Amino acid sequence: MALMDKGILPLFLSLLVLFGGFSSVLASTTPAKIVSGFVSSAAARLMKWLWSLKATTKTAISGHPMMKFESGYIVETVFDGSKLGIEPYSVEMLPSGELLILDSANSNLYRISSSLSQYSRPKLVAGSPEGYSGHVDGKHREAKMNHPKGLAVDDRGNVYVADVMNMVIRKISDAGVTTIAGGKWNRGGEHVDGPSEEAKFSNDFDVVYVGSSCSLLVIDRGNRAIREIQLHFNDCAYQYESFFPLGIAVLLAAAFFGYMLALLQRRVGLMVSSQNKLGITETSIPQSSYQKPPKSVRPPLIPTEDEMEKQEEGFSDHLEN
Template identity: 40%
Template sequence: MASPPRVLLGHTLLLISLLPLLACAGLVLEDGYTVSTVSDLNPTGTHPYALLPRPRAGDLVLLDSAGSTLYTLPLPVSADAGLRRLAGGAGAFGHGHPRSIAVDGADNVYVADRANGSIRKVAPSGYTTTIAGGYSAGTGHRDEPAQNATFSPDFELTYIPKICALLVADRGNRLIRQIKLKPEDCAHENQKGKFRWVFYLC
């Protein structure tokens, strides 16, 4: 009878003993960073889901998904920095508890209202309009004038200044959609800090 494959068994044992080390081989630790709490929102009952900078205002927009509310938060963020409600609240955004927002170069905030298959635009003043999906009912995949468009129940927004557009990661349809914005939505500051308009013709 043949003897057991001792060499193979030895290699197998060696591999098993190295597995923990191999699993950690891709983990590289870098020191020199510090984590600190700059604002405690527990007393206000606010549930921060997303934070994005507003370029012209120089502050932050905070999405409270649980409360369907948008707030602004001054920079630098500090313990006594107060939240200011921008839009939303009870009954806003279709009770959809939005989880995706984007901010354009003119500080408009776009909200993915997935519950109603629509996209809302909140101006810096808080004035809210619907820019896509306003005439649609239900979900789907229709590329038409924006008010007639339909989306899956799971989509996320990203603002791309270079092309003056919103890109929609339409997860449910496995598609990337694009919404061209108006030129005034893509205004931004130049390097000298002076306001100027930028027109993209693509």
């Protein structure tokens, strides 16, 4: 109805203008020209009015979700923070198997056993039991964070926290809580690299530990960038120390077998070389064409002529005496 009211008013005004123009030129023009001009003008205005009233139709595409469920999974609540005043925001696992729970709303970090249950009671690692926020380093229970929203754990169990509201990265170790990067509020710009104390982050970032490169990746969403912090080698070498005894045993075994193989090879080489020398010696001495047979130790059964004569002479000399 409103559309019709809006359309009738322009049509009425158009007819009024046409009627005024028609009455003004009535005296100076012929009736045929008057009728022809009136009809053409009215037709043009009518077509324009109809075109403006044409409704634009849009094709509505209904977005029906295409889901395919895979059965066999069960959802179960294993920790209810509402009963303890804890609001879990992120979870990470320590090398010991325990879990870290980051409470961003209360600016606290908790540790809990991996065997979660409704009766599990987490222990406060860093932060304020009263839920106070701020930027205070030092002992675990005296430190304060400001609504952190990300954490990572290296191979030694050190925890790195993305303290986004303070725009810094905190490190939690056995010695306490320290700041390792960021915190320059008065620096110009939103994206500043360089030494850790000069770097600047946005207020929306997360951290990821990469053991293969011994580094900490910073997903700086506010600056639309991925940044890297090289960590101390001692914090990443723990994964190699766990395999140290096995590596030493493998090296010793390899050295022993190598030594035995070298001895065996040397012994075989000496045997082959001695046989080769003996063969060369035998082939290098030529035998004469005539060689006197070796003299036998045992006397022959049939004596020779010389021996017969010697025996006869000895016998005759014995008779004469």
